[in-house]
Amino acid sequence: MKAKIYMVFLVLLALAPACKKTLDVPPMNIVQDKDIFSNSSGIMAYMARIYSELPIEDFKWNPTTGFKSFFYGSPYAITGEAISRDQQNTTETFGYWSDAYSLIRECNYFMETLPNYADNFSATQVNNWLGEARFIRGLTYFALVKRYGGVPIVNKVLTGAGKGIEDISDSIDAYKIPRSSEEAVYDSAASDLDFAYANLPETNQQGRANRYAAAAFKSRAMLYAGTIAKYNTITLMSGSTQVCGIPAAKANDYFKAAYDAAALLDGKYSLYKKSWSPTDKSAQAQNFANLFLDASSPENIFIREYHYPDAAHWYDANQIPRQLWSGGYSSETCPTLDFVEMFEGLPKNADGTFKTLDSTGHYILYNDLSGPFVNAEPRLRGTIIFPGDVFKGQSIEIRRGIYTGSVNGGISKLLPAGSTSPYPTTNLVSSATDAQTAYTLPDGTKMNPAGLSGYFTNTSGAAGCISGFTIRKYLDPNKPTAEVTTNHSDQSWIEMRYAEVLLNQAEAAYELYSAGQGADYEATALKDLNLIRERAGATQATLADMTSINIIREERRKELAFENKTWWDLKRWRIIDKEQDGRIYRILNPIYSSLAGKYFFDDRFDERNSRYTFDPRWYYEQIPQSAIAKSTNLVQNPGY
Amino acid sequence: MKHIINYLAFCLIITLGISCSKKIDNYAGPTETLKGSIIDSNTNQTLQSEVSGDNGKGTRIKLLETSWSDNPTPLYLATKQDGTFNNSKIFAATYKISAEGAFVPLVQTQSDGTVIVDKSQTVTVKGGTTTVNFTVEPFLEVEWVGDPILNSDGTITANVKITRGTANPDFQSDITDVNLFINNTEYVGNNNYDNRYAKHINYNGANGNNILGDTLSLTTTNGALPKGRDYFVRVGARINYGLKQYNYNEPKKVTVP
Numbered sequence: 001m002k003a004k005i006y007m008v009f010l011v012l013l014a015l016a017p018a019c020k021k022t023l024d025v026p027p028m029n030i031v032q033d034k035d036i037f038s039n040s041s042g043i044m045a046y047m048a049r050i051y052s053e054l055p056i057e058d059f060k061w062n063p064t065t066g067f068k069s070f071f072y073g074s075p076y077a078i079t080g081e082a083i084s085r086d087q088q089n090t091t092e093t094f095g096y097w098s099d100a101y102s103l104i105r106e107c108n109y110f111m112e113t114l115p116n117y118a119d120n121f122s123a124t125q126v127n128n129w130l131g132e133a134r135f136i137r138g139l140t141y142f143a144l145v146k147r148y149g150g151v152p153i154v155n156k157v158l159t160g161a162g163k164g165i166e167d168i169s170d171s172i173d174a175y176k177i178p179r180s181s182e183e184a185v186y187d188s189a190a191s192d193l194d195f196a197y198a199n200l201p202e203t204n205q206q207g208r209a210n211r212y213a214a215a216a217f218k219s220r221a222m223l224y225a226g227t228i229a230k231y232n233t234i235t236l237m238s239g240s241t242q243v244c245g246i247p248a249a250k251a252n253d254y255f256k257a258a259y260d261a262a263a264l265l266d267g268k269y270s271l272y273k274k275s276w277s278p279t280d281k282s283a284q285a286q287n288f289a290n291l292f293l294d295a296s297s298p299e300n301i302f303i304r305e306y307h308y309p310d311a312a313h314w315y316d317a318n319q320i321p322r323q324l325w326s327g328g329y330s331s332e333t334c335p336t337l338d339f340v341e342m343f344e345g346l347p348k349n350a351d352g353t354f355k356t357l358d359s360t361g362h363y364i365l366y367n368d369l370s371g372p373f374v375n376a377e378p379r380l381r382g383t384i385i386f387p388g389d390v391f392k393g394q395s396i397e398i399r400r401g402i403y404t405g406s407v408n409g410g411i412s413k414l415l416p417a418g419s420t421s422p423y424p425t426t427n428l429v430s431s432a433t434d435a436q437t438a439y440t441l442p443d444g445t446k447m448n449p450a451g452l453s454g455y456f457t458n459t460s461g462a463a464g465c466i467s468g469f470t471i472r473k474y475l476d477p478n479k480p481t482a483e484v485t486t487n488h489s490d491q492s493w494i495e496m497r498y499a500e501v502l503l504n505q506a507e508a509a510y511e512l513y514s515a516g517q518g519a520d521y522e523a524t525a526l527k528d529l530n531l532i533r534e535r536a537g538a539t540q541a542t543l544a545d546m547t548s549i550n551i552i553r554e555e556r557r558k559e560l561a562f563e564n565k566t567w568w569d570l571k572r573w574r575i576i577d578k579e580q581d582g583r584i585y586r587i588l589n590p591i592y593s594s595l596a597g598k599y600f601f602d603d604r605f606d607e608r609n610s611r612y613t614f615d616p617r618w619y620y621e622q623i624p625q626s627a628i629a630k631s632t633n634l635v636q637n638p639g640y
Numbered sequence: 641m642k643h644i645i646n647y648l649a650f651c652l653i654i655t656l657g658i659s660c661s662k663k664i665d666n667y668a669g670p671t672e673t674l675k676g677s678i679i680d681s682n683t684n685q686t687l688q689s690e691v692s693g694d695n696g697k698g699t700r701i702k703l704l705e706t707s708w709s710d711n712p713t714p715l716y717l718a719t720k721q722d723g724t725f726n727n728s729k730i731f732a733a734t735y736k737i738s739a740e741g742a743f744v745p746l747v748q749t750q751s752d753g754t755v756i757v758d759k760s761q762t763v764t765v766k767g768g769t770t771t772v773n774f775t776v777e778p779f780l781e782v783e784w785v786g787d788p789i790l791n792s793d794g795t796i797t798a799n800v801k802i803t804r805g806t807a808n809p810d811f812q813s814d815i816t817d818v819n820l821f822i823n824n825t826e827y828v829g830n831n832n833y834d835n836r837y838a839k840h841i842n843y844n845g846a847n848g849n850n851i852l853g854d855t856l857s858l859t860t861t862n863g864a865l866p867k868g869r870d871y872f873v874r875v876g877a878r879i880n881y882g883l884k885q886y887n888y889n890e891p892k893k894v895t896v897p
Binding site for chain 1: 709711712713714749751752753754813816817835836838840842862880881882883884
């Protein structure tokens, strides 16, 4: 009997939890939608996450390891702007795909969920935030389309409200969305950015988008689309969808869209000229260097902020000239002579190459290291550090070695022009590392063969400059040496600045002009170009100079160098396979003649003979095999 | 104790039972042979290419196994430099086979999705050796004009004539560059050459088209070639189309005494 009573009791106990509704609550240790979407600090946290995932090629982008990576090396050494001891010829290989679709889903989820909580906020707030989500989604599609061509467009949360992946796994085949056309993805990015422009505020918190950021990125994206339509020769069909290539007839529409989007920023931003002077070249150079470090620059349209110690990068440690390092890394970006030659104010031969020889074929001798560079274009001086330039109070000493041979009748070239051979070791004293044996000069003083910042002949073993130049752009001149270490830099990355918008407009305008759309476009292109040149301290162009699109392209390469833009430009212009076809980039070696007591400069091929070849397949990156394995409806790009 | 032994024995039997009960996954390896040639429709010779991997350099064979899916993931086979291929480890199945390389595409799709040309071949690979040949129109014909010459200064000169290989204007893009490739094995081409001596001529815009039909003379660069060895040379040229693959003439040997 007693046992039966217990049984009844047990049965009742078993039933009890089932009807106790108050216990049916979501887990308290998991953040719910209502916690996030019903207050502005929750929204802020969501925004912080999606902004941090935004695919921009900043200080932490490395072509082989991805966004947000910590690395030594230099991504600028894939374009020919620079060479690096730790970065060779490559394309982007990390396969940006699943992170992109996670981010797109987060944007979609935000857009679908926020309206349910709209009562908590003003209509303006809600629209601003929706604009931000569209801005981020648009940039993500742009990041995909510039890599792969057409990709699947997913503009809603596929699982539906309140459901998870397990709810759709039975019908998973319906979710294997094929690639849209390249054109459709650019259009999708454009409509996201149009929405963002219409809904974002005039100004926003630092690091977040305002409406003009949306317009500026639209000008970039549409310019890319226009150049693909005009210059691409690779096509791929997936059924009736052109996933690689855009019909040439669309080019002008895209160039017009780029032009119009850029015009929306007229009068809203201006070129940074805080310490600029029309007459003082060194002020112009200093102004250009300051532009990248002044948080209050009126040129900054969209930046990504960093903050030591929780969000830091390695930029200064990677780029600092060797003599200012704190051990570990330095001089990873060594600008090539090919890059430097694009600028004005340097001694040049008739063919535009750097002039190192006098009319008799002997080296020109200079009293000091900075000799050939004293009149260099101010923008170049603000972009790179020449041998003999002063940085952080030190004269940056870059010397290849000491020439001990005779100087009677002049010094002949050490190697025949165009030679890829090593220097003859007779008459040239070099140093393998920074542990140097000083050479005794004829006057009895001692001099190290290599400069304090290089060149050290053991290029893979000793961190030193290997091209004769090092980089100045973004380098913080006020950072104490002890802090020039990994994970210690926190200057902001300027992803979009007004100079690029002007160049976007100039390029679109010139393309429209050359397609017969009117001479007004040519005038605008010239006006924009000259605004850039004036600030740069370069000669103003005239209509007579506007002979081809190359004048705009070269200006863009000079202005936006070392900002991870050139790689994408060279690709969309479809010229990098011609520029990099077994190419060795050139360098400029300062050499001290012990008998003359003067410097001469030798232009030659990179002594490591590092060759660059761009495989035309790389115009469209390989879609990750793992993505195709999940969805066989994804067609691989040509050649992979 | 006995319980434990029984228990362990039981576990062992279960484990063994699972691991060897069925042979679901144990198929025989591929045994069929697929071979053939890529034939130049102008010369009726095999079309010279690079030693290709299956990764897009040089000519490659594309297999779509249609026996079990309408939408298969393509499988690619490498071809030899001389324009032939031979793969002896193919699974028996029905394949839709085509080739990709420096020639007018065998499958062409219009922008509205209409397939206007489809010269792919649907073949059942079964019962030993299957031969599949493709006749193609190369973008460019590169022909030798006489044998390569060893000059008195120790360089090598190759004379070639380059002409269009197709009359189809869609595939007559501008010639972008012509290269004299040199190597010390017969495997020579854009993928495999001695860049110290190779001669590279670049053309801008339509300038390259002026060489069509003329005898073009290319000489190795960078001075005399090292003596006492054999060199293999050939010329490659390409147009500004697609993946910009090269058309070649056949390699020839030059002995530098």
